[in-house]
Amino acid sequence: MFRTLQRIIPPIIVLILATLGALDIQLPGLKYSDTQLISAMLALIAIDAFVDRVDSSRAVERELGKIHQRLTVSDSSGIRFAQRIEQEKIEDLIGSARKTLWIAGPSNDGIVQRLEEIRDRLQHGVQVRILMVDPTDELIEWYGRHAVGPTYRLSDPAGRTRAKVRLEDNRDRLIELKDVVGGTYEMRVLERIMWFGFIVIDAGERDQRMDVQVYMYKRSADTAPILRLNSSSDAKWWQIFMEQYELYWAEARNVVE
Structure with a gap:
């Protein structure tokens, strides 16, 4: 499983996930397995990547809008x-x-x-x-x-x-x-x-x-x-x-x- 993770996320993230899994973290009334912790971290990484893509998409959209405006003005006759x-x-x-x-x-x-x-x-x-x-x-x-x-x-x-x-x-x-x-x-x-x-x-x-x-x-x-x-x-x-x-x-x- 960790070999797959090493191919898709940076090695430092793998180290963090492995450490968290080994600790078997518990909170009062709750217990998280290494699989749950890894899934949660992957979810956070996915959300972060999605936000980056949305920001990039909006930036591209703004640039396209500026280009369209310039073209509209230059062809406004x-x-x-x-x-x-x-x-x-x-x-x-x-x-x-x-x-x-x-x-x-x-x-x-x-x-x-x-x-x-x-x-x-x-x-x-x-x-x-x-x-x-x-x-x-x-x-x-x-x-x-x-x-x-x-x-x-x-x-x-x-x-x-x-x-x-x-x-x-x-x-x-x-x-x-x-x-x-x-x-x-x-x-x-x-x-x-x-x-x-x-x-x-x-x-x-x-x-x-x-x-x-x-x-x-x-x-x-x-x-x-x-x-x-x-x-x-x-x-x-x-x-x-x-x-x-x-x-x-x-x-x-x-x-x-």
């Missing part, structure tokens, strides 16, 4: 329909910026509602860029020929006048962010129609991200598809849209001194 007023999404994106926060959109209505979050990022040293269209009469009329939706009524002169006032107010409120102490702030306006909106997080960093909203002809911006791009798994599309953003930015006029 895709087109989904979203609403422009989806403030939780915008707030999460803005709050996640650590190095850079680049935002571009025709009106930036949703962004204006997140001024406090942008101020917070600036105070934490984040580089912020804001881009929107220049609210000229001509440009708003051009948008009226292409865009539809509940936010702006651009089909008549009165609607275009209200839209211009609102965009001018958005522009002025965004310009005021220049006074926030911390990171760097730039704002420009583009005298062209913007067919895409952008939120670029931490450009140039390893975990950089980009949301692109595609504005479609005679379709409401509230149902415009959003492409969430990863620079690794979507390298080609990332490059295409980054070049488009940079072209917008390069041709825009600076409004912050």
